[in-house]
Amino acid sequence: MKIAVCVKHVPEGTSRIDPGTKRLDRAGEGALNHFDANAVEEALRLKGDSDTEVVAVSLGPQKALDSLRKALAMGADRAVLVSDDAAAGSDLVATSRLLAAALAKEEPDLVLFGQQASDADGAVLWAAVAERLGRPVVSQAMELSVDGGTVHVKRQTEHGYDTIEAPLPAVVAVSDAINEPRYPSLKGIMGAKKKPQDVLSLADLGVDAGDAGEAGSRTTVLALGDPPARADSQKIEDDGNAAQAIVDFLAEKRLI
Numbered sequence: 001m002k003i004a005v006c007v008k009h010v011p012e013g014t015s016r017i018d019p020g021t022k023r024l025d026r027a028g029e030g031a032l033n034h035f036d037a038n039a040v041e042e043a044l045r046l047k048g049d050s051d052t053e054v055v056a057v058s059l060g061p062q063k064a065l066d067s068l069r070k071a072l073a074m075g076a077d078r079a080v081l082v083s084d085d086a087a088a089g090s091d092l093v094a095t096s097r098l099l100a101a102a103l104a105k106e107e108p109d110l111v112l113f114g115q116q117a118s119d120a121d122g123a124v125l126w127a128a129v130a131e132r133l134g135r136p137v138v139s140q141a142m143e144l145s146v147d148g149g150t151v152h153v154k155r156q157t158e159h160g161y162d163t164i165e166a167p168l169p170a171v172v173a174v175s176d177a178i179n180e181p182r183y184p185s186l187k188g189i190m191g192a193k194k195k196p197q198d199v200l201s202l203a204d205l206g207v208d209a210g211d212a213g214e215a216g217s218r219t220t221v222l223a224l225g226d227p228p229a230r231a232d233s234q235k236i237e238d239d240g241n242a243a244q245a246i247v248d249f250l251a252e253k254r255l256i
């Protein structure tokens, strides 16, 4: 079996919006999206001691290789980075197009995603990629097993659990409740450097530059601003009596 895990390299620390591009400033330090560590862990758990191949796939700048190397250090076998200047500024539509093209080349039996990217918090990319690949998709997986050509998923919902099965090849987005990701060992970190790491351009994927980046996007950020101040808010300065003032406020509103 071959499992592809989609991982995103996201900005670390405080995020800043670049007023010029109206996009997130991604120039600083980055790290593996922590929700994707759950997806990598689940792929490695499914692999166990078998000869299943786990391929980590990302779309991003060259420095996204750092996050792919973390996936390799955890135990993934191979990494594929789609990186091209023309891909910068890709919205959901363009991102899903490029990732789907990379995944179509790999032909994995199972594609795993994290539940959301912590920078954009969209929680929709897996659905868009599955649609492009024409594969079934299950989200919020908190238990996952593969039996022959079928994936079995216990799916977390607001009101309980759904038990779902789908034929392979399929796409599954895992919940962050599914497992506790392992920390890479020193041996894993050293070994990661020697594992195959392919960097693909748009040309390698057969995608035109006009279908990527801003040119291939359907979303435009028109303006950014602070949320409007709440008219009925009351600010309590702590002069030593703040706790009592808060209690009085809540009591007045009949909230306690």
Ligand SMILES: Cc1cc2nc3c(=O)[nH]c(=O)nc-3n(C[C@H](O)[C@H](O)[C@H](O)COP(=O)(O)OP(=O)(O)OC[C@H]3O[C@@H](n4cnc5c(N)ncnc54)[C@H](O)[C@@H]3O)c2cc1C
Pocket (backbone or CB within 6 Å): 006, 007, 008, 009, 023, 033, 035, 036, 039, 057, 058, 059, 060, 087, 088, 089, 090, 091, 092, 093, 095, 096, 099, 112, 113, 114, 115, 116, 117, 118, 119, 120, 121, 122, 123, 124, 125, 126, 217, 219, 220, 221
């Ligand atoms: C106008 C505009 C411009 C943008 N420009 C950029 C940009 O320049 N660079 C940028 O990184 N984002 C950019 N974004 C955000 C980007 O489009 C989304 O983060 C991306 O489409 C993922 O969608 P999502 O947030 O819904 O992901 P989610 O649905 O929240 O992510 C779910 C899962 O998808 C996978 N995933 C998400 N992104 C990637 C990725 N890149 N590679 C591999 N797996 C992934 C992970 O497994 C993740 O857990 C832009 C968005 C807009 C609207």
